[in-house]
Amino acid sequence: MIKVLVADSHPIVQKGLESFFKASTEIDIVGSASTTTELFDFLSSNTPDLILLEMDIPEVNGITALRKLKKDFPDVRVLMFSAQAEDVYAVSTLRAGAHGYISKTAELSLLQEAIVKVAGGNMFITNELAQRLAFDESTNKPRKYFRRLSTREVEVLKLLSAGKRNKQVAEELGLNEKTVSTYKARLMRKLNVDNMVDMLQQARALELF
Incomplete structure (x- = not known):
């Protein structure tokens, strides 16, 4: 069993x-x-x-x-x-x-x-x-961006989308606040947005959080 x-x-x-x-x-x-x-x-x-x-x-x-x-x-x-x-x-x-x-x-x-x-x-x-995963990489669907994220970037994005501040994200993941800020910058670059509001709106629109 x-x-x-x-x-x-x-x-x-x-x-x-x-x-x-x-x-x-x-x-x-x-x-x-x-x-x-x-x-x-x-x-x-x-x-x-x-x-x-x-x-x-x-x-x-x-x-x-x-x-x-x-x-x-x-x-x-x-x-x-x-x-x-x-x-x-x-x-x-x-x-x-x-x-x-x-x-x-x-x-x-x-x-x-x-x-x-x-x-x-x-x-x-x-x-x-x-x-x-095998065949959808060439499409223009927004969700393809999320498969480019590292595991840690997904963790950070999930916590930010839940309304947590940098300090809270850092404490939960065992990071320092500067590192969290670095992850936020990477997320915005990878998701092709230039501010936090657009990044979180995109995540929620795609029903990721």
Whole structure:
């Protein structure tokens, strides 16, 4: 049986997945965590095979939590589980060490397939995403800019779009304020805007945050 920890802040998601996989002969939901504190508390005394990690889990963002997981628990497989834009965050989380990415809008059968595939030592992204990443670079769609961003740049943009100031972003990511300012300048250059208002409006218009 694949032992899975569900790290998601929504009780209905936790209970729904527990109920769905209760009769499974392949997957066993061994615990749930609603925050990153609960996540790491669980891991201090338990070793699941796979963590289903919500991108927006409270306390620190999912990419920051993923970095810590990869450092402290390198043998645990991580499948990101998110309502955020797939072709933006999938790339960033895979770069940060995730073994797969699946949308919360996916069918449960696809989620089951993803868990089995990732637990078996493979990577998982949807066929649709793979095709977009492979063939959509020549289009003029604004979203293509976001695939040029580094994982850290995506983290900074996400926190800025949540209304956090440079000092708060720096504290959460373990950076200094000058470094955050440097990231902001890079973001504006890469996204082809010349001010913070346009940068954040573009991110929100594309439903990234």
